[in-house]
Amino acid sequence: MSDTPGSDTPSGDMGLVVVGAAGRMGQALIRAIHTIPGARVAAAIERADSPHLGKDAGELAGIGIINVPISDDPLPAFAKADGVLDFTTPASTVEFAGYAAQARIAHVIGTTGCSVEDNARIAAAARHATIVKSGNMSLGVNLLAVLVEQAARALDADDFDIEILEMHHRHKVDAPSGTALLLGEAAAAGRGIDLDGNSVRSRDGHTGVRKTGSIGFAALRGGSVVGDHSVVLAGTGERITLAHHAEDRAIFARGAVKAALWARGKKPGLYSMRDVLGLS
Numbered sequence: 001m002s003d004t005p006g007s008d009t010p011s012g013d014m015g016l017v018v019v020g021a022a023g024r025m026g027q028a029l030i031r032a033i034h035t036i037p038g039a040r041v042a043a044a045i046e047r048a049d050s051p052h053l054g055k056d057a058g059e060l061a062g063i064g065i066i067n068v069p070i071s072d073d074p075l076p077a078f079a080k081a082d083g084v085l086d087f088t089t090p091a092s093t094v095e096f097a098g099y100a101a102q103a104r105i106a107h108v109i110g111t112t113g114c115s116v117e118d119n120a121r122i123a124a125a126a127r128h129a130t131i132v133k134s135g136n137m138s139l140g141v142n143l144l145a146v147l148v149e150q151a152a153r154a155l156d157a158d159d160f161d162i163e164i165l166e167m168h169h170r171h172k173v174d175a176p177s178g179t180a181l182l183l184g185e186a187a188a189a190g191r192g193i194d195l196d197g198n199s200v201r202s203r204d205g206h207t208g209v210r211k212t213g214s215i216g217f218a219a220l221r222g223g224s225v226v227g228d229h230s231v232v233l234a235g236t237g238e239r240i241t242l243a244h245h246a247e248d249r250a251i252f253a254r255g256a257v258k259a260a261l262w263a264r265g266k267k268p269g270l271y272s273m274r275d276v277l278g279l280s
């Protein structure tokens with residue numbers, strides 16, 4: 001835990017700005033930073049019209065006062081910090097990537113639902129910022145992706161169909177989830193194919209028979225589910241299911257802080273959680 005949260009006092013701890021600090025992940029990040037040695041909350045940012053401006057970020061996250069009021073001014077915060085933890089929206093993340101590049105600091109991006117154009121702008125920012133971006137920051141999902149890649153490589157597309165099923169809470173706005181796409185990329189890599197050209201993102205009505213070698217996606221939404229993902233490899237007469245169930249957002253938050261600490265001092269570039277975890 002930091003002795004100088006949110007202050008300008010020099011400290012060896014990595015000063016992290018949490019953008020979207022009042023959100024579900026923002027609050028989980030504030031709690032995670034509080035428990036992880038070597039990191040401190042340097043600032044907490046929300047939108048200009050947020051009802052949470054001025055509140056203490058620690059108090060809002062349920063850990064008591066940490067003397068970091070939530071502000072709507074990212075630029076001075078980035079200028080004084082070592083890194084940014086960003087679980088917001090695609091448009092905001094693109095903007096923050098530009099600011100992180102200007103400030104030459106690490107930017108950990110958990111935001112999902114980014115378009116091809118968003119990703120191109122993030123990649124451009126990575127010429128100056130050290131960016132770690134992943135649809136899922138947990139150790140479990142990133143290990144699962146390695147297993148999915150191996151299974152997809154081992155099981156021939158003529159014999160085994162790959163379908164990816166995910167379920168999330170009722171507030172989630174993007175589909176398929178970033179994790180489902182990450183697992184799809186792993187399956188496609190195992191099969192040596194391009195995901196975009198081979199994925200079936202939804203089915204409705206008279207769809208015709210399944211195309212051999214395609215990778216299918218299905219998304220469920222409801223209740224408070226933190227994040228469930230299954231990759232089904234379905235053959236004739238047998239089925240293999242590789243699955244991950246997230247029970248607490250703390251697993252993503254801890255992964256994000258770990259990514260920031262890993263990124264500190266690394267040369268600019270676009271990295272993944274597999275790089276951070278040594279699973280590449």
Ligand SMILES: NC(=O)C1=CN([C@@H]2O[C@H](COP(=O)(O)OP(=O)(O)OC[C@H]3O[C@@H](n4cnc5c(N)ncnc54)[C@H](OP(=O)(O)O)[C@@H]3O)[C@@H](O)[C@H]2O)C=CC1
Binds near residue numbers: 022112113
């Ligand atoms: N990679 C991973 O491991 C994980 C990724 N995610 C992803 O993280 C993202 C956020 O999820 P979640 O926390 O559930 O969402 P929330 O809506 O709970 O939180 C997002 C927060 O960011 C705020 N915000 C948006 N734009 C800005 C901005 N420009 N400046 C400051 N604050 C801003 C929102 O404010 P307002 O409400 O006013 O818009 C909100 O408080 C999603 O894309 C989700 O898929 C989630 C979990 C794990």
Ligand SMILES: O=C(O)C1=N[C@H](C(=O)O)C[C@H](O)C1
Binds near residue numbers: 112
């Ligand atoms: O929105 C969420 O909640 C989550 N989003 C990420 C995703 O899109 O995969 C990660 C996790 O599943 C929770």
